[in-house]
Amino acid sequence: MLTLLCNGTVVTPDKVIDNGGVLFEDGKIVDVGNTDKVRAKVFKSSKQKIHLKIIDAKKRIIMPGFINTHHHLYSTFSRGMYIPGTPAKNFVEILEKLWWKLDRVLTAEDIYYSSLIPLIECVKNGVTSIIDHHESQTFQIGSLDEIRKAVEKIGIRANLCMGVSDRYRKGQEGLDECDRFLKSLADCPSDLVSSMVGLHAAFTVNNDILAKSVAIAKKYGVGMHIHCAEDISDQKDSVKKYKMRVVERLKKYGALGTKTALIHCIHIDEKEKKIIKDTCTNVVHNPESNMNNAVGCADALGMLSKGITVGLGTDGMSSDMLYHMRCAYVLHRHNKKDPRVAFVEAPTMLLKNNPKIIENITGKKLGRIEKGLPADLIVMDYVPPTPLTSNNILGHLIFGMVDTTVDTVICNGKTLMKDKKLEGISEDAICAKSRELSAKVWKRIVKLA
Numbered sequence: 001m002l003t004l005l006c007n008g009t010v011v012t013p014d015k016v017i018d019n020g021g022v023l024f025e026d027g028k029i030v031d032v033g034n035t036d037k038v039r040a041k042v043f044k045s046s047k048q049k050i051h052l053k054i055i056d057a058k059k060r061i062i063m064p065g066f067i068n069t070h071h072h073l074y075s076t077f078s079r080g081m082y083i084p085g086t087p088a089k090n091f092v093e094i095l096e097k098l099w100w101k102l103d104r105v106l107t108a109e110d111i112y113y114s115s116l117i118p119l120i121e122c123v124k125n126g127v128t129s130i131i132d133h134h135e136s137q138t139f140q141i142g143s144l145d146e147i148r149k150a151v152e153k154i155g156i157r158a159n160l161c162m163g164v165s166d167r168y169r170k171g172q173e174g175l176d177e178c179d180r181f182l183k184s185l186a187d188c189p190s191d192l193v194s195s196m197v198g199l200h201a202a203f204t205v206n207n208d209i210l211a212k213s214v215a216i217a218k219k220y221g222v223g224m225h226i227h228c229a230e231d232i233s234d235q236k237d238s239v240k241k242y243k244m245r246v247v248e249r250l251k252k253y254g255a256l257g258t259k260t261a262l263i264h265c266i267h268i269d270e271k272e273k274k275i276i277k278d279t280c281t282n283v284v285h286n287p288e289s290n291m292n293n294a295v296g297c298a299d300a301l302g303m304l305s306k307g308i309t310v311g312l313g314t315d316g317m318s319s320d321m322l323y324h325m326r327c328a329y330v331l332h333r334h335n336k337k338d339p340r341v342a343f344v345e346a347p348t349m350l351l352k353n354n355p356k357i358i359e360n361i362t363g364k365k366l367g368r369i370e371k372g373l374p375a376d377l378i379v380m381d382y383v384p385p386t387p388l389t390s391n392n393i394l395g396h397l398i399f400g401m402v403d404t405t406v407d408t409v410i411c412n413g414k415t416l417m418k419d420k421k422l423e424g425i426s427e428d429a430i431c432a433k434s435r436e437l438s439a440k441v442w443k444r445i446v447k448l449a
Helices: 036-047 073-078 091-105 108-124 143-154 169-187 208-221 232-242 246-252 272-279 289-294 300-305 319-338 346-363 393-399 427-449
Strands: 003-011 016-025 026-033 053-056 061-064 066-071 128-131 156-160 193-195 197-201 224-228 262-263 281-284 311-312 378-379 406-411 415-417
Touching: 003 036, 003 378, 016 036, 026 036, 066 224, 066 262, 066 281, 066 311, 066 319, 066 346, 073 108, 073 427, 091 427, 108 128, 108 143, 108 232, 108 406, 108 427, 128 346, 128 406, 143 156, 143 169, 143 193, 156 346, 169 193, 169 197, 169 208, 197 208, 208 224, 208 272, 224 246, 232 246, 246 272, 262 427, 281 300, 281 346, 289 319, 300 311, 300 319, 300 346, 311 319, 319 346, 319 393, 346 393
Parallel strands: 003 053, 003 061, 066 128, 128 156, 156 193, 197 224, 224 262, 262 281, 281 311
Antiparallel strands: 003 016, 016 026, 061 378, 378 406, 406 415
16 A cells, blocks of 8 residues: 655654655555655556545654564563572573573473563564574574564564574574574575574584584575674684684684674684674674673774774663663763764664664665665654754754654554554563463472572
8 A cells, every 4th residue: 555654854864854655555664755646646646546544753763673683582581580599690690590591491382471571572672673692502493483483473573593502402403403593594584584694602602503504594694693702702712723713714604794794792802803804794782782781882883994894782681772872872982081072973773873784684674764675664753852863863862862762663654553552462472471471481490400
């Protein structure tokens, strides 16, 4: 159906269109511009009677849907969980006491419902595309099908992967799931779902599994999704076992490149940055998660200055990309002790580099409002209290829009939320089931202690 999202201010990283409208049909943008002109062109160009569906933005802000380039949907059931014992004092203990226990007890139903919740939160925060990294070590084969089912129910786009690790069954089952799921998508492509090969982290993957992971990625022409040097322990392990640093090892085995995303990259040196730059590998910065785990602050600004494509993720902390953008903004000002930095760089990671990364990885051009591109659109419930122009968009984004709610979300031309109400989704029922399942997960985790 021909649909016009109109009567709003169209805002992109480069321009502002007052009284703007976006015309779309069959999931694609047909036209964008002044509402009256776009509407007039529709009726002028057709000799037949036109049925035009109107979605009124009510003078609010129309933007491209946000993109999250690193999420962990499976982490949902950790929210509010208490694990008896001494609190973790470092990153390795956080993995051992929390995450590696959680991913050992998840069932198929747990994975499905723990995915639905953050996917709903994505919609409510205007996120229409994510790159997700999954872990469920005792339920791997078929796990990505559960997430795909949840993604297609909610209706946003997602690139999925299983994080292969030696921690369980020597990594082979994770490899099998990556191969199986990639083959299923090759046989039956999806408009919403794509995939790549995941590694939990380099320090949990031996050379044999690393080589096999790279082989699967090359077999299907996809990249790799890898936690990289999130903590100094990753580098120490690599030097001790393999006599080289993490990025050097990944390069040696052919894991790097335009379609690969390295997550975190906090403890990398200048030589590793050069390798990342030379191989055109993507990096994803997760500022809030890094602070939460007390692992350090990635040199995102330095990498950006070198021409490395650095995007922004949440690492499962939440699904609110504007919040994480501002988190990056204040973190790097604090870290550099310099109020002149990050005003441009933080929004660039979200609005320009995340679309670039998703295009590198999936081939889809997202994050822009242009004729011929997918109709992934949101309406922010923001009324500017001061003039809004192409010259001051970033100021409104960082200090105004970040605190507002999302009114309407459209992905692939389908309305997922309107007037802040989810379309065809019973959030209360899903949350009720999620509470029931998560309570059982917590009991299973306690028994592992």
